[in-house]
Amino acid sequence: MNVVLGVGGGIAAYKAAELARALIERGFGVQVVMTSAAEEFVRPLTFAALTNRKVITDLFANRSAEEVLSSSVEHIRVAQENDLLVVAPATADLLAKFALGLAPDFLTTLYLAFSGRVILAPAMNTAMWEHPATRQNAATLEARGNIILPPDEGLLACGTLGAGRLPDPEWIAQAVVFWSNRRRDLEGEVVLVTAGPTQEAIDPVRYITNRSSGKMGYSLAAAAAARGARAILVSGPVNLGPPYGVEVVDARSARQMRDAVMSRLGEATIIIKAAAVADYHIAHPAHQKIKKTAARMSLELDPTPDILAEAGRKKGDRLLIGFAAETQNLVAEAKRKLETKNCDMVVANLVSQEGTGFESEVHEVTLVMRTGEVTPLARASKRELADQIFDHALKLRLALHAAHES
Ligand code: CTP
Numbered sequence: 001m002n003v004v005l006g007v008g009g010g011i012a013a014y015k016a017a018e019l020a021r022a023l024i025e026r027g028f029g030v031q032v033v034m035t036s037a038a039e040e041f042v043r044p045l046t047f048a049a050l051t052n053r054k055v056i057t058d059l060f061a062n063r064s065a066e067e068v069l070s071s072s073v074e075h076i077r078v079a080q081e082n083d084l085l086v087v088a089p090a091t092a093d094l095l096a097k098f099a100l101g102l103a104p105d106f107l108t109t110l111y112l113a114f115s116g117r118v119i120l121a122p123a124m125n126t127a128m129w130e131h132p133a134t135r136q137n138a139a140t141l142e143a144r145g146n147i148i149l150p151p152d153e154g155l156l157a158c159g160t161l162g163a164g165r166l167p168d169p170e171w172i173a174q175a176v177v178f179w180s181n182r183r184r185d186l187e188g189e190v191v192l193v194t195a196g197p198t199q200e201a202i203d204p205v206r207y208i209t210n211r212s213s214g215k216m217g218y219s220l221a222a223a224a225a226a227r228g229a230r231a232i233l234v235s236g237p238v239n240l241g242p243p244y245g246v247e248v249v250d251a252r253s254a255r256q257m258r259d260a261v262m263s264r265l266g267e268a269t270i271i272i273k274a275a276a277v278a279d280y281h282i283a284h285p286a287h288q289k290i291k292k293t294a295a296r297m298s299l300e301l302d303p304t305p306d307i308l309a310e311a312g313r314k315k316g317d318r319l320l321i322g323f324a325a326e327t328q329n330l331v332a333e334a335k336r337k338l339e340t341k342n343c344d345m346v347v348a349n350l351v352s353q354e355g356t357g358f359e360s361e362v363h364e365v366t367l368v369m370r371t372g373e374v375t376p377l378a379r380a381s382k383r384e385l386a387d388q389i390f391d392h393a394l395k396l397r398l399a400l401h402a403a404h405e406s
Contacts, residue, residue, distance in 0.1 A: 001180050002029040004114075006087035006107045007047070008094045011157040012123040014167035015041065016088050019049045022173035023086075030179075031056065031078060033107050035094070037147060058105050075106060079113040084180050087111075089123035089166050092134050097138035098146075117179050118146040121172050126162030144201040149175055174244035178226045185394060187228030192268035194261060194275035194307070198234030198254045202299065203286035210276050211358040216236030216323075216382045217274035221246045223386035224270075232267070234260045236275055254304035256279050261307050262307030265314060270393065273308045273349075273384045276358075280304060319397050320406020321389070322350040325357075334368040344370045345396055347389060365389075369396050373405070 003023055007016045014079045015030075023030050033045040044055035052227040087094060088109070092168075096108070103109040111118070114358070120141060128134055129151060142148050143291040149172060149333065152165040166172075195217020218240050221233040224363040225245035234249045234257055249264070251257035254277045265271065278302035290297075308322045324334045327350070334348035349365045351357050364379040368390070373396075377388055 001027070001084070002031065002082040003084045003086055003176060003180070004082045004110065005032045005047075006085060006090075006094075007029050007032060007034045007085060008089050008091040008107075009035050009040055010089040010091050010123050011041065011221065013038045015166050015169050017046050017050060019086075019088055019169035019172050020047055022169050023176060024051065024171055026177055028176070031082060033057075034079070034109060035107050037093075037315055052182065055229045057105055065125065072156075074269075076112050078110055079115065081123070081220060082114075083116045084176060085111065085114050085116060086119045086121070086172070086176055088121035088169075088172055090120040092122075092124050092128045092131070092137075095120065095137040096135060099140045102209060111199050119147055119149065119172075119175060119179060121149040121151075121166055122162050123151050123166035125156060125158050126160050126164045127136070129164045129332040130162075147179055168241055169233040169240055171244060172245055174222055177222075178244050181226040181228075183226075184228035186224055186390065189224070189269045190221070190267045191221070191224035191229040191231040191270045191272065192230065192232045192261065192264055193217050193224065193272045194234045194236075194257060194277075195221070195373070196238040197204065197276050198236045198257055198278045198304075199338065200254065200278045200281040200304070201254050201285040202282050203290045205289050207280070208278065208280075208299075209237075209317070210277035212236070212238075212242050213359045215273070215359075215361070216363060216386070218243050219382040219386040220272055220274055223383065223390060227387075227390065229270075229331070234275070237276075249258040251381060254281060258305045258310070260360070262314075263313065268318055269317045269329065270321070271311055272389075273311065274323050276309075276323075276325070277307060278304055280294045306341070308343070309341045315342065319344050319393055321345045321347060321393060325351045327352055330366060331368060331374055332367070338368055338370060344400065345355075345389075367392050371396065 007013050020030050021098040030051045032304045036058045047055045097108045098111050103112050151163050152167050154165045156164050196214030197210045199209045201207050221231045222243035224231040231246040233246050247259050251260045281304050283300040283302045320343045324337050324346050326333045330348050336348040338346045346368045347365050363382050365377050367375040
């Protein structure tokens with residue numbers, strides 16, 4: 001899939017370089033178009049090196065009449081060859097020109113000639129973003145079907161604290177994946193995913209937890225949303241931003257995660273328990289900070305509620321997918337969990353495998369299905385695996401329906 005990345009002239013233009021890299025990592029062909037104001041902030045060479053393509057700069061600038069004539073239809077060619085136009089940062093000036101249909105340079109001309117999906121990531125000073133003129137332009141563009149990714153709040157380069165910051169390039173890249181996805185096979189589904197570790201308090205400043213990063217669960221929620229599902233992500237404490245298009249519900253302890261899952265279970269059609277829930281919590285957490293002494297100390301632990309098992313009892317005809325992290329007997333253990341917790345599929349992995357697992361970007365898993373099928377998936381990124389898990393889940397549901405009918 002090919003994307004045009006339009007770069008406007010704002011301080012955030014440097015973040016567009018990171019966005020270009022994030023888009024290439026996700027398999028997009030990226031053609032960068034810079035306004036002349038953008039060139040004041042970042043050199044085209046940066047983008048050319050990242051994208052391995054010539055950067056398109058101003059329509060007429062520095063060109064001979066001959067060159068202008070020969071490239072006079074370049075904006076039409078670029079419009080036809082690309083599926084998406086992403087503008088980041090979209091300045092107040094660009095929003096105004098897009099809204100009015102003014103076309104003084106290549107990017108604005110391309111905008112008019114472009115019939116694909118347009119995603120605009122505005123970034124500017126808070127007062128400019130909140131000005132009625134900008135508000136109205138943004139509303140006009142949105143009403144026209146352009147996707148506006150609202151700027152983040154935070155400390156801006158001008159020293160103001162407020163809305164106007166360009167969102168994280170990784171998040172913008174997720175939005176591009178979301179809007180470029182032609183696969184809408186999860187439309188109508190409500191996918192409830194849990195992710196991350198839980199924290200079980202010892203006292204007001206200490207807790208026990210595990211090494212889960214939440215990446216697998218976050219990838220599953222992002223994949224579900226990109227394929228058209230309504231995605232609800234019940235997340236333990238992680239260092240990840242909310243995935244684009246996903247509703248995030250925060251939970252800290254196993255008990256909180258259980259309550260959050262049970263309160264949303266009724267809405268779900270597919271439940272995926274990727275969280276690494278603590279199996280035990282402190283029986284009596286101290287209300288005050290525990291003071292150090294020379295004596296040995298021990299903590300008394302009670303089992304936490306098994307959320308997956310409870311979901312298994314209440315699932316009805318929902319598809320329930322559990323996870324199993326094992327150090328040995330992978331398939332046998334996964335099968336045991338599938339049976340005892342009434343799952344339809346267990347995504348099993350060996351935690352001892354080099355280079356995969358908790359903090360890693362890549363993973364290697366085996367799918368164990370209720371039908372008895374055991375499918376090992378090749379090592380891949382967690383995002384790719386998320387899509388494969390949904391592919392198999394949809395197939396499995398058909399197989400289960402067919403078995404039920406006959
Ligand atoms: N799980 C859960 N609630 C718990 C513990 C685990 O919902 N209190 C879920 C996890 O989200 C995961 C699955 O159970 O989907 C398997 O987790 P795992 O820790 O591997 O399994 P356990 O049931 O703890 O089994 P064991 O300790 O025997 O490996």
